[in-house]
Amino acid sequence: MSDKNASSSVVTSLPGTNSAQAARGFVRSVNDWVMECALEDTDISEILNGMVRRLVAAGIPIDRVMVAFKTLHPLYEGVSYVWSKDSNSVERSTHMGVRDDDPDWADSPLKWMADSDVSFMRRHLIGPGAVLDFPILESFRRNRGTDYYALMTPFVTDRDSTLGSNRIFMTYMTRRPSGFSDEDLATLSGIQRRFAVSCKMRINHEETKTILETYLGSDAGGRVRNGQIKLGDSTKTRAVIWFSDMRNSSSVATHVGDDAFLGEMNDFFSATAGAVLKHGGQVLRYIGDATLAIFPIDENENNVETACVSALYAAAEAQLNIDQLNATREESGKPPFDYGLGMHVGDVIYGNVGVPERVDFTVVGQAANEAARIEQLTKQLGKRVLVSQTVASFISCPTVEMGAYELQGTGVSVKLFAPDFSEACHRLELMRAG
Template identity: 40%
Template sequence: WREGEEVTVAEAPYEVLDSDQYYQNPIYAVFLEGKEIRRKICDPDCANDFLILDELREEGVTDYIAMPLDFTNGEIHCASYSTRQEGGFTDVEIAALERIRPALTRVAEIFALKRTAMNLLDAYLGHQAGMKVLTGQIKRGDGQEIHAVIWFCDLRNSTPLADSMSREAFLNLLNEYFECLAGAVLDHDGEVLRFIGDAALAIFPVTEEGWSVDEACEAAVAAAKDALGRMAKLNNQRESFGAPPLGFGIGLHLGDVMYGNIGTAERIEFTVIGAAANEAARIEGLCKPLDVNFLISEQVREHLKGKWQSLGKHALRGVGDEIEVFTVKS
């Protein structure tokens, strides 16, 4: 927070923890030693032993202090303060900062734990499912019926691919593939629910607070087109060093599904179940015989603008009526 400005939250990549910017920062020294660091920048004799001090001096800062926050698990975190006040912090102000430090530490630890929990749940369950778990919806069978665009994608010929390379190389390949496909879903605010081997299940839900049906369909299609572009780049890279291109399919369908958790009493997961989810997987399964990478159902097509190429009506395994499917018009 800066005077006269809104509170901002900044995040840094893990790479910053291996940089001079980090190692030559007072906060790193606090982490190491667990001691308070103060630099009275307005003092001509102030040590200039941290990179940030020159930046602060240019901003007119006269005093800087970094205080350790000792969490109950033994971790040391840090709170830092700076001022442009002439002469720097007064003794009374320093004493006030010291007095609030214990309370600030407890509050900071609560927020840090919540943030860590949310990050873990985001990574392993997805944001919406993670929020439901965090708010206590963790009993088996908890859920709700939602209207959503269901995304299903799959990597083709994965078995011979896996047999032709080391396990580590195949895992790296899968990560590159999912970075293109699932990464596009996340970048367009979709929710990745499951990775099933080399396949992924995701949703673009319709809600009163969020997307309309048209908007959910448009977001899902935008994500699919983004994924196609990413895969084209990845395959160009693979071809440049003699590797075969990766085949894949994306199927989009619109319908009602049950969104909730299922499993055993000891191990549950959030997912969507219902006919529409199964139909999305069947639609994706048509990509290979129809020689395309991307298909949408007629239910999705009804909510889209632009030109789409019909590839006819097809019977889906386990589905009574035939469904007309479309692909991007070339």
């Protein structure tokens, strides 16, 4: 690139220097630093904070910066980072959705830029040249803002998918009476694309992490991301094993029909598997309408009690959730949910099974099979929850001894107990009320 092109595309001078060469050197130094952050997989909030410090040190009068983009996540659709001079910190926020009927988005300059395919926008907020054609600009002026500059950098999310394009939005506001100078704007434009590249790399990292954790669970997703992807890669893990299953799925499916049954299953899993996650467990698999989960025990055997108590409160939480759901379902004429839950302690193999081209990350082993067989006995014994003697010995709630039973297909006889969750449920209800 020639000096002439570099000058016109980057910046002509910096405040106080009147030197195009110094300006280009500053932009290059910031861009180099931003790319180092990309290579080191630095969090966006850290990149933004560091970049703003460098811009302010160079004399650019920044009072507020926002970075925003869409993301792939089951709980929200957008993320924004806002740095403000008042707090001298970066605040991260998530956004449920970007809808045209949401006035904050529908009347925003960012939507107009996206719809018009305009890569930048500048608005004076005071003086004879002021243009306040979007509601948020009025709020910026009330906050003593004098000038506003917005940039949009489109990028391809995944060329092999149908997700299409994404955009990095970046907005700057200043309170300096004279607003941004042309040199200020040129500098901000000169670092935008490198900053967007760094953001894209971090976005891809976060989306990969989200996908793995959503489909595999937090621990399994982390293991796969760290390279445990080959058939046979495994780790022996000691854990409290949770196996729960919907008892009356056929009657529920018959009542609501096939099309609505998926929503019914999600309600059921939200009540049961959701309780596992809330109390520190890891959901490994959904097997039809059943859930396989674990509460890991680390090398310190004293943590068996901690894992068992966590599993106890998860089971109590699930019972409360199902009972509340059933009260609502009764009002709407739907059949109640019911379930069986078996819990056991043992060593399991935590890793990859399948064929080399298609593996599944799960728990296998004798203890996992025994937990599933314990659950099968809940219907026979008329109890929602049955636990093995090891679990019963580490939980504080009352239990009823049900006797020893041979677990089908295992050749193992296990003494089973039915816990009474009344006290645990009462504590959870108090916590919810408080």
